[in-house]
Amino acid sequence: MSKKFDTVAFERKAAAVADILHALGNERRLMILCKLVEWGEANVTTLAEAVGLSQSALSQHLARMRDEGLVTFRRESQTLWYRIADPRIEQLFATLHNLFCGPVTRSNRKGGRI
Template sequence: MGGVVEFQAKATEVATLLEAVANERRLMLLCKLLEPGEATAGSLADAAGLSRSALSQHLTVLREQEIVTHRRERQTLWSRVADPRIDDLFSAPHAMFCPRRDAFASTTRP
């Protein structure tokens, strides 16, 4: 019986993760973050076509699930993917659907 309980717990964990990223704007944000590794709030808002308020709400969902994290550098907020499972989860979709890295060159940190 322990196998079923563990299997169910893992299924719940994956479903929760997928639920958090199952939004087109959050997918766009993760796509952007997977390329350079880190991006400013302003560049994320521009890339996803979001207001700062809407960006904040989406990043809050991702932070609550520990999918992304951020750091502050003076008045600039830098976000990055914190959950290593996201790289595995997004490897194929990212290669197929996300814009190339050079499309973000002007808005990301070197």
């Protein structure tokens, strides 16, 4: 790395970063967040189908991610619509996509999403 790394600042945030990384340490949660980054917002039924989980299993993952501050929701009648709560998560997923899947370009983006 050519940029100076501020370890003192990072040390102050290390516990919070570790909590986020721990919450992301599950393939299903990664894919749930990936879909939310891509779509912007999704209801539980659509999200469950997209990631191959039962609604019950998905709800458990979403509850964990709500507790960690990764996702938030709005209620529309009986339907819950989930979205990314912290814009840093979208930045993190853009970085992960770039590192593991290739760079995000205008030609492979939809509305600014991965």
